[in-house]
Amino acid sequence: MNKFLISILLGCAVLQAQPGINLQAVRDIRLQNLKRDYTGSTIRFIVPGSTSVMGVLKDVTDKNFIISHNGSPAVYSHENIDYIFIDPGFTGKLMAFGVGLIGGAGGYMGVIIAKKNANASWKGVVSSIGLALGGRIGFKTFYKPIKIDISGKTRE
Amino acid sequence: MTIAKYITLMLFSAFLFAQDGAILPGQKSAIRSLSTAAGFTSADLNTYLVQNYGQSLGGLSRTQGASAIKAFQTGSASKPVAAQQKEDLVVASILEVGMKKRFHFSDGSVRDGEIISIESGTVAIKTGSGTFNIPASHFLSETAEVKNKKGELFKGVVLGETAEEYIIRTSFGDAVVQKKDIQSMKRYHGGILDRQSEERRKFYQSEAQLLNVFMDPTAFPLTGNTFYISGLSVGYGLTDRFMITTKFGSDFNNDLNLHPRMRFYHRKSAEKEVAATWGLGIHRKFPNKSVIGKYSHAINITEDTTGAIPTPLNEMTDYDIGNVIKDENGAGLYAEAFLVFSSRRVNPTGRGKIGWSMGAKVSNAFVGRNDIIKPKTTGGDSISWSIEGKYAVPFRTWVSLEYDLRKDLKFVGSAWVDNGYKTLSFGDTFDDYTDNFALDSPGGEVSMIDFDFGILYAVNESFRVGLHFQQPYIDFYWEFFEF
Numbered sequence: 001m002n003k004f005l006i007s008i009l010l011g012c013a014v015l016q017a018q019p020g021i022n023l024q025a026v027r028d029i030r031l032q033n034l035k036r037d038y039t040g041s042t043i044r045f046i047v048p049g050s051t052s053v054m055g056v057l058k059d060v061t062d063k064n065f066i067i068s069h070n071g072s073p074a075v076y077s078h079e080n081i082d083y084i085f086i087d088p089g090f091t092g093k094l095m096a097f098g099v100g101l102i103g104g105a106g107g108y109m110g111v112i113i114a115k116k117n118a119n120a121s122w123k124g125v126v127s128s129i130g131l132a133l134g135g136r137i138g139f140k141t142f143y144k145p146i147k148i149d150i151s152g153k154t155r156e
Numbered sequence: 157m158t159i160a161k162y163i164t165l166m167l168f169s170a171f172l173f174a175q176d177g178a179i180l181p182g183q184k185s186a187i188r189s190l191s192t193a194a195g196f197t198s199a200d201l202n203t204y205l206v207q208n209y210g211q212s213l214g215g216l217s218r219t220q221g222a223s224a225i226k227a228f229q230t231g232s233a234s235k236p237v238a239a240q241q242k243e244d245l246v247v248a249s250i251l252e253v254g255m256k257k258r259f260h261f262s263d264g265s266v267r268d269g270e271i272i273s274i275e276s277g278t279v280a281i282k283t284g285s286g287t288f289n290i291p292a293s294h295f296l297s298e299t300a301e302v303k304n305k306k307g308e309l310f311k312g313v314v315l316g317e318t319a320e321e322y323i324i325r326t327s328f329g330d331a332v333v334q335k336k337d338i339q340s341m342k343r344y345h346g347g348i349l350d351r352q353s354e355e356r357r358k359f360y361q362s363e364a365q366l367l368n369v370f371m372d373p374t375a376f377p378l379t380g381n382t383f384y385i386s387g388l389s390v391g392y393g394l395t396d397r398f399m400i401t402t403k404f405g406s407d408f409n410n411d412l413n414l415h416p417r418m419r420f421y422h423r424k425s426a427e428k429e430v431a432a433t434w435g436l437g438i439h440r441k442f443p444n445k446s447v448i449g450k451y452s453h454a455i456n457i458t459e460d461t462t463g464a465i466p467t468p469l470n471e472m473t474d475y476d477i478g479n480v481i482k483d484e485n486g487a488g489l490y491a492e493a494f495l496v497f498s499s500r501r502v503n504p505t506g507r508g509k510i511g512w513s514m515g516a517k518v519s520n521a522f523v524g525r526n527d528i529i530k531p532k533t534t535g536g537d538s539i540s541w542s543i544e545g546k547y548a549v550p551f552r553t554w555v556s557l558e559y560d561l562r563k564d565l566k567f568v569g570s571a572w573v574d575n576g577y578k579t580l581s582f583g584d585t586f587d588d589y590t591d592n593f594a595l596d597s598p599g600g601e602v603s604m605i606d607f608d609f610g611i612l613y614a615v616n617e618s619f620r621v622g623l624h625f626q627q628p629y630i631d632f633y634w635e636f637f638e639f
Contacts, residue, residue, distance in 0.1 A: 025330040026315075026323055033332070088423075095421055095432050099497045102516045106553035109573045112546045113604045134514065141499045142432075146425050153316070 027152035028062075034084060034150055035060040043067070044085040044145070047076060054087075082151035088143045096138030103134020183221035184213055190228035200235050208342070219616050250315060250325070251279055251292055257317060260296040260345040299344045300324060304337045314343070366511075367391075367399075369556035369568050370608060370624060370631070374513045375431035375498035377419050383636045387628065388593070389415075397422065405593030406439060411487065413439040428501040435494045437519075442490030444528040445477050447521045450576045453602045454547040455480060455529060460536040468542075470578070470602065480529050480539045488528075492519035500558075508560025514553075521550040521576075546575050546604075561611070568622070569609035579603045585627040595628060 034057075044054040045065075053076060055067035064075045107130025111118050191201045202212055208227075209220045216224065227233040256270040259281065269283035277292050298314045302322060310333055312326035322338075324331045366374050367384075378384060378393030391401030397419040406413050414437075421432035448455065448469075456466035457475060469475060478484065496515030503510050522541075529539050541547065556570040578600030580588065588597035610624025612631070622631035 026332055029330065029332040033334070091421060092423075095430075095497065098432065098495065099514055102495070102497070102514050102553060105516055105551075106514075106555075106573055109546075109551055109553055109575070110605060113573060113575065137514075138497070142423075142430055142497070146423065148425075149321075 024152060027150060030148075030150045030152075031060050031078070034148060038084075038086065038148070041086055042089075044087055045076075045078075045081050045083065048080050078150065082149065082153075084148040084150055086146040086148065088145065092143045095142035096135060099138030099142065100131050100135030103137070104128070104131030106130050106134075179213070179216040179218055179221040183216075183218065183225060186225050187213060187221065187228065190225060191233070194228055194231075194233060194235070196233075196235055204233060204235070207344075250313060251295055255316075260298065261290065262294045262296055296345045301342045301344075302333050302338055303340045304333060305339045306337075366558055366566075366568070366612075369513065369558060369570050370610075370626075371628075372513070372515060372552075372554045372556055372570060372572070373417065373433070373435060373494065373496055374511075374556070375419060375433035375496045375515075376429075376500075377417050377433065378635075379637075381637075384633060386633045387589070387631065388595070391415075406442075408593070409443075411439050411441045411443065413437065413442075428499070430497075430499045432495070432497045435496070437490075437492040439490040441487035444483065444486040444488065445481055447490075447525070447528065448477050448481055449597060451521065451547070451550070452477070453578065454542045454544075454575070456540050456542055457533070458538045458540070460538065466540075466542075468602075470599070475533070479533050482528055482530050486528060488524070490520065492517060494518075503560065508563065509558075510560070511558045513556045516553040517551065519550045522548070550576055552576070564614040566612040566614075567609070568612055568624070569607065571607035573605050575604050577602075577604055577606060579606065580627045582629050585629055589628065 039057055039059065041057055042054065043057045043065075044052060046052055053067065055069045055074065057065065058068050058073060059066040060078070063077055063079065065078050065081075067074050067076060104127045108123055108127040110130075111122050111126040115122055188201070191204075196204065205211060205213055205216065205224065209216055209224065211220065224233070251271060251274060253271050253274060258266060258268050260266050267281060267283050267285075267288070269281040269288075271279055272282045272287070273280040274292065278289050279292050279295065281288050281290060299312060300310075300314050300322065302310045302324060304310075310324050310326055310331045312324040312331070315323040315325050315330065317323070321335060322333045322341075324333060365376065367376065367378060368374060377397060377399040378391060380393050380396045382393045384391050388405065389401045389403045391399055393399040399417050401415045401417070402413055403415070415435060417433055417435040419431050419433045421430075423430050452470040453468045455469040457469060457472055457480075458464050458466045469477075469480060494515055494517035496513055498511060498513040500509045500511035502508075525541055529541070531540075532538050552572060552574040554570055554572040554574075557568065559567040561567055580597060580600040584597060584599055585595070588595055588599075606626070608624050608626040610622055612620055612622040614620040618635045618637065620633050622633075623629070624631070
């Protein structure tokens with residue numbers, strides 16, 4: 001009976017120990033991936049106290065991020081940070097505007113085909129609707145931050 | 157249609173269905189002899205095939221047969237070890253509180269749920285149908301073989317799965333594999349390849365990655381060093397963001413043409429991929445009759461009588477291109493340019509992806525257009541291009557949609573505004589295509605704002621066929637990786 005109890009206790013200890021082992025190993029790999037893929041990119045993260053920090057990622061060490069703010073380096077511990085955000089830049093805005101332009105052009109072409117002798121008001125209104133819809137879709141698609149998980153969680 | 161056309165269609169269909177048929181006798185024989193040479197008994201071979209392909213030798217497809225032969229030839233097929241299989245079937249090596257996923261059990265049952273406690277070897281799992289207390293020894297291990305796009309292969313226990321990654325415990329440490337980098341994946345429950353439930357229920361992306369929806373491009377080009385052939389064109393991906401295609405029907409008619417396409421913007425995460433691409437098309441001798449054919453509804457014939465109303469060429473029963481073209485064999489430099497934006501994201505249901513594209517295309521077809529038509533017909537009727545604003549510039553804008561229904565089946569749809577579009581019946585499209593392997597018929601009914609939808613079936617990873625309701629009605633596409 002004693003052996004049986006010891007076996008169960010040992011089994012439970014092994015099972016309970018798994019999350020701790022996973023966390024650090026998985027987190028380390030994710031931090032390495034972050035360093036590989038995003039060094040030199042502008043990143044944003046929330047440090048304890050709900051303060052948002054933004055800067056160019058220079059390096060990722062075992063304990064810290066090294067971030068450049070206007071050319072001067074700063075060190076932030078990543079111990080309590082689970083997510084990093086990469087915000088879209090000016091190019092993202094241009095892409096969103098491009099989608100809007102195509103929407104506007106589609107609206108204009110649609111109205112000159114569908115309505116014979118369409119006057120300027122018709123053309124203006126339909127083009128503007130196309131531009132607004134396209135722009136909205138464009139911004140929702142191209143102007144969104146990428147969220148990168150650097151936690152050690154192995155499940156959703 | 158003539159009998160010849162029916163026969164061609166039947167042969168074509170047979171060709172399509174033959175793409176991934178049952179294993180060939182020669183392949184069976186090769187697998188048997190290679191496995192015997194590798195020290196496999198019949199039982200070992202059967203176990204190996206069931207574990208890796210979910211089928212016995214007779215049930216394999218041609219593609220699977222080829223894959224098995226390759227595995228034996230490269231020595232990567234290892235003999236199944238009975239003891240190890242038994243161990244895999246016994247228990248999941250890692251169970252933890254909070255684990256939330258689809259669990260497989262030794263009695264064959266499957267439950268979606270979350271582990272809420274583990275006490276004395278009994279796991280309490282909360283599902284939508286209630287809470288169950290199940291001995292830990294009944295949880296099957298979940299292992300996977302994941303091959304990424306670089307060719308790295310990871311084998312091990314699946315520790316977890318997020319929207320972006322798989323976390324796999326390999327013999328040499330834990331691996332976090334980004335889903336966006338996965339080329340292929342096999343999943344095992346209790347050591348047995350699970351092809352039926354898991355892959356059909358939930359898959360990351362479908363077999364077919366679209367370069368075009370019908371005739372309109374998406375912003376995702378071919379991957380580097382990949383060659384494709386379709387019914388109208390051939391193409392090659394020079395890098396991951398630059399590709400070139402050519403329309404072979406025109407090439408064989410002395411109209412050499414190139415269509416480069418460049419992806420200039422790209423952002424990708426595991427959940428979402430967005431891109432923007434520009435493209436050009438240059439034809440050195442684009443036939444004038446193709447321009448007239450495409451825009452025949454923009455050419456007016458006015459009878460030589462007072463007060464006559466102009467009638468578009470496509471509505472004149474007694475006129476055709478030959479009556480209005482200045483030089484039957486005339487051709488000129490033709491250029492077109494397009495810009496397209498695309499987005500693909502993981503379907504919230506977990507079944508594949510949903511994507512859309514939006515683009516616009518213009519061409520120089522109307523530059524010098526008065527020089528390609530006669531001013532008058534032989535009967536004295538005058539010929540002129542319409543001066544309506546809608547025919548000022550040749551254009552096309554489109555919005556297209558793709559939706560993964562299954563791993564091998566996609567729903568595709570498209571809507572467009574195009575001042576040169578005419579719908580053609582299937583018979584007329586077939587005649588037009590078989591004439592010169594191009595779609596340039598002057599016939600059809602003008603339909604400048606229109607839509608189309610259909611399905612696309614991926615016969616295997618590299619070959620797919622599509623059916624829809626407007627020309628060209630049937631699409632097929634063959635891709636050769638690492639060409």
